[in-house]
Amino acid sequence: MTSRTQRTKVAVIGGGMAGCAATRQLLRSGRDVVVFETADGLGGRARSWHRPEIEPDVGINLMYVSFYKLMTQLIKEYGLEDELIRISSNVWISDHGKTVPLSSDSPLSLLTYRHVKLRDRVAFLLSTLAQVARKKKLDLFDPVKAAPFDDGASAADWGCRQVSRRGFDFLLRPQIEGFWNFACEEISAVHARALLAWMGGSGFYVLRGGMEILAEKNAEGADLKLSHEVTAVQLDGDGITVTAVGPGGTPVSETFDEVVVATPAPIAAKLVAALPTRTVGEETRRFLESQRYEPALSVSYLVDRGTLPAEAHIVAGGPEDPPLRNMITYPRTVRDASGRPVEKLLVFAYPGRANTRRLLGRPTEEQFSEVTKLLPSLWPDFPVAGAEPFQIAERPYGFPIPAPGRYRRSVRVLQELRPPVVFAGDYFNSPTTEAAMLSGVRAAAVLTKAG
Ligand SMILES: Cc1cc2nc3c(=O)[nH]c(=O)nc-3n(C[C@H](O)[C@H](O)[C@H](O)COP(=O)(O)OP(=O)(O)OC[C@H]3O[C@@H](n4cnc5c(N)ncnc54)[C@H](O)[C@@H]3O)c2cc1C
Incomplete structure (x- = not known):
C-alpha cells in the first residue's frame, strides 16, 4: 500500500478513448498512472490505420459530431481546431439498389423523400420534434x-x-443499423430516441491524423506499457496486482493502489473474475458478463x-440484414x-451482420474478393472493375449492444462502482467516442472523490 508520502499508483487497463480519458483525470489528481494496452498504440476502436500516400490522412474516418462537448473542449485545449x-451528413437510403437522398438535418429533404408515404414522413418529423423537445433529459451520453x-x-x-412498419424500415432503421450494425429489435428505444433528439442540425467532422490523437494527448504523462496484454487482476496484501504479457511473451507483474478496467x-x-464480491459487486459482474x-x-x-x-453515406433500408449495410465515400x-497527385474517392464498405461475422478473421484477399461482389447490392452502378482494394480494419468488439x-x-x-477497482467503456451508454471518454472521466471521479 502507498504510505502517506507516496503518490497513489493506478493501473489503467486498456488504452482506448475511455481508458485514456480516465488517465487524464487521474494524472490531474496527482496520481501516478500506468496504462496497459494490448495493441502497439493507443486509441482502441477509434485508432486509425495510416497510409502515407493519402491526403488528408484521417484513417478509418471516425466522425466527431458538433454536440460532443468533452471532445470539443479537448480539441480546443490541445489546439487541434485546424485539424x-x-x-x-448526406445519407442516401437504398431500397434494393434504388437509392434516394435523405439529409438528416433538412425537413425539406424529408418531405421529398420517396421511399415512404407522406403520412409517415410527417409523423416522423413530428416524432423527431417531440424528442428534440426532451433533449436535455434524453441524454445521448x-x-x-x-x-x-x-x-x-x-x-x-x-x-x-411512431410510423408504419415501412416508414420505420426506411426512415429510422437505416440511420441506426447503417452506422452501428446492431438490429433495432435488439436495442433499447432510448438509443433511437436520443439520436433523433440530438442529430438534427449537427455538424460532422473527422480529425486529420485520426481520433487517436486525443487518446495520446490525454495519456501524456502516464507510463505507457504498449503491447502488454493484461491476463490477471488479483488482490493481495499490498494492493492489487496486475499481471500482463509484454512484448515477446515476457511476463510482467506490478502492484497498484487502484485499477481502472477500460x-x-x-x-x-x-x-x-478472481476478485471478491466486496471489490466487484454482483450486479457489476453480471452486467459485464452479459454485454x-x-x-x-x-x-x-x-x-x-x-x-x-462524394461525401455520401449510402445505407441499406428495409427490415432484413443486408449483404452490405453502408458505404461512405470521401x-x-x-x-x-x-x-503524382491523383484525385480519387475513398470508399469504405461495411458488410451486414451475417457477412461481417462470416468474413471476420478471413484472409485479406478473401475479404476483398467477397465484399467486392457485394458492392453493387448498394449501388448498382458501382465501378467494380476500376475499384482498387485499399485497406481493411477489423473490430471484433465493434459495437456494444444497448x-x-x-x-x-x-x-x-x-x-x-467503488474504489479500488472501477470500470469504464462505451458499453455503459450509446456507443460513441464521446460516451467512452465520459465513462472514463466518471470512473476516475469515483477514485479521486474517494481520496
Ligand atoms: C467501425 C466503427 C466505427 C465507429 N465510428 C464512430 C464514429 O464515427 N464516431 C464515434 O464517436 N464513435 C464511433 N465508433 C465507436 C467508438 O469507436 C467506440 O465507442 C469507442 O472508441 C470505444 O472506446 P472504449 O475505450 O470504450 O473501448 P476500446 O476502444 O475498445 O478500448 C479498449 C482498449 O482495451 C485494450 N485491451 C483489451 N483487452 C486488453 C487486455 N487484456 N490488456 C490490455 N489492454 C486490453 C484494447 O486493445 C483497446 O485499446 C465506431 C466504432 C466502430 C467499431
Missing part, C-alpha cells in the same frame, strides 16, 4: 438521465408506434471521382508510385 475536416426512458421497449417497438466488457469480466457486441469490418477501395456521390488525393433495459442496468452498476 478538423468538415464532412457532409449520460445513462443516468436517459435511464427513465428505458422502459423495456426496443427501438423497433417504439419506431413502429477494456470491452467481456474481457473486463474475465480479468476481474454482447456486434463486430465491425471496414473494407475500403479507391475509385475514380464522379463514379459515386474525396481524397492519392500520390501514385511516381508521387439492449432494452441496459441503460437502467448501467445506472445500477455506476452506483455500485
Whole structure:
C-alpha cells in the first residue's frame, strides 16, 4: 500500500478513448498512472490505420459530431481546431439498389423523400420534434438521465408506434443499423430516441491524423506499457496486482493502489473474475458478463471521382440484414508510385451482420474478393472493375449492444462502482467516442472523490 508520502499508483487497463480519458483525470489528481494496452498504440476502436500516400490522412474516418462537448473542449485545449475536416451528413437510403437522398438535418429533404408515404414522413418529423423537445433529459451520453426512458421497449417497438412498419424500415432503421450494425429489435428505444433528439442540425467532422490523437494527448504523462496484454487482476496484501504479457511473451507483474478496467466488457469480466464480491459487486459482474457486441469490418477501395456521390453515406433500408449495410465515400488525393497527385474517392464498405461475422478473421484477399461482389447490392452502378482494394480494419468488439433495459442496468452498476477497482467503456451508454471518454472521466471521479 502507498504510505502517506507516496503518490497513489493506478493501473489503467486498456488504452482506448475511455481508458485514456480516465488517465487524464487521474494524472490531474496527482496520481501516478500506468496504462496497459494490448495493441502497439493507443486509441482502441477509434485508432486509425495510416497510409502515407493519402491526403488528408484521417484513417478509418471516425466522425466527431458538433454536440460532443468533452471532445470539443479537448480539441480546443490541445489546439487541434485546424485539424478538423468538415464532412457532409448526406445519407442516401437504398431500397434494393434504388437509392434516394435523405439529409438528416433538412425537413425539406424529408418531405421529398420517396421511399415512404407522406403520412409517415410527417409523423416522423413530428416524432423527431417531440424528442428534440426532451433533449436535455434524453441524454445521448449520460445513462443516468436517459435511464427513465428505458422502459423495456426496443427501438423497433417504439419506431413502429411512431410510423408504419415501412416508414420505420426506411426512415429510422437505416440511420441506426447503417452506422452501428446492431438490429433495432435488439436495442433499447432510448438509443433511437436520443439520436433523433440530438442529430438534427449537427455538424460532422473527422480529425486529420485520426481520433487517436486525443487518446495520446490525454495519456501524456502516464507510463505507457504498449503491447502488454493484461491476463490477471488479483488482490493481495499490498494492493492489487496486475499481471500482463509484454512484448515477446515476457511476463510482467506490478502492484497498484487502484485499477481502472477500460477494456470491452467481456474481457473486463474475465480479468476481474478472481476478485471478491466486496471489490466487484454482483450486479457489476453480471452486467459485464452479459454485454454482447456486434463486430465491425471496414473494407475500403479507391475509385475514380464522379463514379459515386462524394461525401455520401449510402445505407441499406428495409427490415432484413443486408449483404452490405453502408458505404461512405470521401474525396481524397492519392500520390501514385511516381508521387503524382491523383484525385480519387475513398470508399469504405461495411458488410451486414451475417457477412461481417462470416468474413471476420478471413484472409485479406478473401475479404476483398467477397465484399467486392457485394458492392453493387448498394449501388448498382458501382465501378467494380476500376475499384482498387485499399485497406481493411477489423473490430471484433465493434459495437456494444444497448439492449432494452441496459441503460437502467448501467445506472445500477455506476452506483455500485467503488474504489479500488472501477470500470469504464462505451458499453455503459450509446456507443460513441464521446460516451467512452465520459465513462472514463466518471470512473476516475469515483477514485479521486474517494481520496
Ligand atoms: C467501425 C466503427 C466505427 C465507429 N465510428 C464512430 C464514429 O464515427 N464516431 C464515434 O464517436 N464513435 C464511433 N465508433 C465507436 C467508438 O469507436 C467506440 O465507442 C469507442 O472508441 C470505444 O472506446 P472504449 O475505450 O470504450 O473501448 P476500446 O476502444 O475498445 O478500448 C479498449 C482498449 O482495451 C485494450 N485491451 C483489451 N483487452 C486488453 C487486455 N487484456 N490488456 C490490455 N489492454 C486490453 C484494447 O486493445 C483497446 O485499446 C465506431 C466504432 C466502430 C467499431
